[in-house]
Structure formats: C-alpha cells, structure tokens
Amino acid sequence: REIDVLWTLKSGASTESSADEPLGCSTFIVAIGHHAAAFLSSFILDSVCWEVVGVVKLWNEWCRTSNTTNVLPTDSFCLFYRLISDPTVLLCQCSCYVAEDQQFQWLEKVFGCMRKEGLQVTILSTCPVADYKTQESTLTLPSPFLKALKTKEFKEQVCCPLLEQPNIVRDLPAAVLSYCQVWQIPAVLYQCYTDVIKLDTVTIEAFKPLLSSKILKSLVKDASESTKILKKLLTTNETHSNIYI
C-alpha cells in the first residue's frame, strides 16, 4: 500500500522525494479523475510548454498506475508536469484512484517536496450527480454543473456557485483541500457533478468556465488544438463501447 513519488529533477536522473531541496511552487493545479485529467490534456497541457517532472506509483484494489509517461486520460496514472517557461507552475493529473489509506501518504509525499510560501492550489474533480443533495430531485437538475469549495485563505473570484450544505466532498480532492485549509494555503476545489460515468466531452467542457480564471487564463493553449484533442478522445473511447452495435 506504499505510494512512491519519483521526481525527475533538472539533472535528468530520477530521485526519491524528500531529501532534496524542496521545489519552489507558486501554482499547483491538481486534476483528479478521468474527466478533469482530460480537460487539462485538451486545454492546457502540451509537449512543447510542459515537461514531466514526477510520477506517482501505487497499487490498490481499484487500480495500478501505468509505467509509461505517454498516457491517455482513460489510463490509470498520476503524473506531475512543470511549465518550462515558469518552473514554479506545477500541474498534476491523477486519474488513478487513491484509496483512503493512501490519501494521507499522497499528501505528505507530494506537499512535502514543495515550498509552501506563496503557493496557491486549484483542484478539479468530478462526482456523480446522484450524490448531490438538494430539495428537488436530481432528475430535473441541468447536469453537468460546477460547484466550488475554497479555503479561508483563498481570496479570489470563484468561477461558479459554492457547494451548499449538506453536500460534502470525499476522497483525494477532500484530502488535498483539508490539508490546504489546515496549513492555511489558499486553495479552491471545482467539483463537476455529472451523470456520465465514462469519459465524455460534455463533462469535460463543463470545466470551461475555469479557463477565464486568473490562474488558468495564462496557461490556455490554442482553441483549435483543444477541439482536435477532444475529438481524438471521443474516438479512442468509443472503440471499447461497440458491444451493443
């Protein structure tokens, strides 16, 4: 159940975390789950401006992380990327499920390598709309929709309504946000409630309002690139679903 976080630092050699100098980090974007990871792949990440700097290897009853860095959002993996033009901008795509006994380890090993002064964290994740508690029935809700939660220190504008009580967030997104709240790091979590389980473009596009936020505005890549990548995602996904044809 151990988690291994391997960082590939400037020297090119892979080293274990902790002992080395902590990474200075101003922006940390974490995408948890396939949809959020696909959103970042389509709209932010590319091989020109971003380089892979770290990988998490783990195993649990739900998944085992893949060994390559050339991954599809439908695979199980957890990779860290750094913006080449500004090495303090770190991005994480975590599409593997981190079990509850591993979540604390993930937090300590990832945040343990970062200098936390001036750090701001943005978390993206998805969750089934059936989990959303509301006075009306969830059938009539226009899903997918975004809800946000922020820590006390986060003072900026939020791109969507806040998550009302009695709704809660669980798993790794909750673990990261709790960590930020306790250690007074400004952080915001954008949770997308969706009724589609498999990877689909409607849910991915539900994250689009975030592209106008202060943090992501400067990182968005060319729009035509995004549509091409989204289309590619659709086709790679559908080859698995021809059982009913």
Place this chain on the structure above:
Amino acid sequence: MFVPCDRGGGSASSDFKGFTLLVPAVSVGNVGQLATDLVISTLDMTKVGYFYTDCLVPMVGNNPYATAEENSVELSINAEVYSLPSKKLVALQIRSPFIKNKYRPFCQTLLSWVKSSKCARVILLSSSHAYQRDDEQLLGTPLRYLLTPDLEKAVGGLMQELNWKEMEKVAAYPGINDTEKVLHIPGGGITKLLFTESCSKGIQMAVLLKFCSEGDNIPDAFALVNYLNEWLQLIKSEVNTSSQWKTPSSWRLLFGNGLPPALF
C-alpha cells in the same frame, strides 16, 4: 495533532486548562456525533482549531452550523475543535469513520492531546446496540454512564443524586462462568478502548451512552444531549427541553433528496 485556526493569536485559543472536553465516539447511529452537533450549534461555539490526523477518512464541506449567507462559506474538515470559554467547554467533532487499523493510533493521539492541553475532564458521548440488551436492560431508561476512578472520586456522588444508571458489566464467558464480569459496549466504536486507556492513564473521563439502533437517530441525539444537560446544565432545562436545542442547518436532507414529480 491539534492545529489552531488562529496562528497569530498565540496560545490563547488553545489553552484548555480546566476545561471540559466533549468527544463523540463514532458509534451506532452516530448518536454521539449528532449530540455534539446539537451542543455546538445551540451554544454557538467558536471553531478554534483542527485535529489533523491520518486516522480518519478525509472529507470537506462548507460550514455545517451556518445560520446566514455570510457565515456559510467557512470550510470544515473531518475533525475540528470548538470552544466556549464562558462555560469552560471545548468540543472535538469527528465527522468521518476511522481508516482501517487506525483507531488505536487515534486513541493514543487523542489521549496525549487531552493530557497536554490540561483539560480537567473528558466526556465521551456514545451509543451501543439496543438489540444486545439483556432482559433487565430492556426495562427502564436506555441511558447509561461510566466514570473512570479519578472522576468517580469527584462526581460519583452527583450521579447518585441524579439517579443515573451505571453501565452494567456482562459475563466474560456467558453460559459457562457467570462470575467474571467485563465491560462490553457493542457498537460503541472506540468507546471501550478510550475508557480503559483513560482508567489506566489516570484521565478523568465519563462515558455517556444510549442504547439505540440505526435509523432516524435524531430523537436519540436529543435524549443523549438532555442527559448530558442534567449534569452540565449547559442550557436551562425547562419542561419541554427538546425545543431548546438548535438543529444545525447541515441536518437538512438527511434522508435524501426531494422526489421526482414524474414518480406520481
């Protein structure tokens, strides 16, 4: 570990010397936690810190005790500490279950914090499976108490006056040998462990529990909190005490969403 909310405030907010600490046990029906919610909500206790631990399943949400738009955006995590200095009361609210194999480390962390924060006494709010009661326990009050030897000296007499019933011990080997009796709290979560550890560590701890079953445990929570009030006198006890406790806003929709109109 305890992490205060307000770093700059110094030790003022984390000085619990002489305070009474309320802790719920994650137990059947979550009665202890519901009762703690009622206490925090009614007395409008202030959040003073977090209990940062790897022993509980993580969760976050907005302020569960929100009364208006303005105070609804404060983020809450799975274990938080609230205090009311005017009544020398501090409460630790636990909102999620234990991670596998982590309940023992949690007990140790909790008890060492109790010692280091110099709380005068701890009151553990808990519950036990109603179906495990014997014939005698089926009659009369479903509420029970337990006191560690150190607290027995201080308040044992008060319990007699209040006419409270002590939790009965059961036979260690039922049917075979009825002479050896042990404490047995089925469904109580970490209650027994915390109690026995407190006895051996000389901590003044009281356990207040109610026999109940899973279901709508709100009435059980009210019963437990009124029981607590008989002792601590947190609110004025009038004839209809149930209406004196304020239900937090997070108790809405405990049993699911509204129904789709197309159903009918």
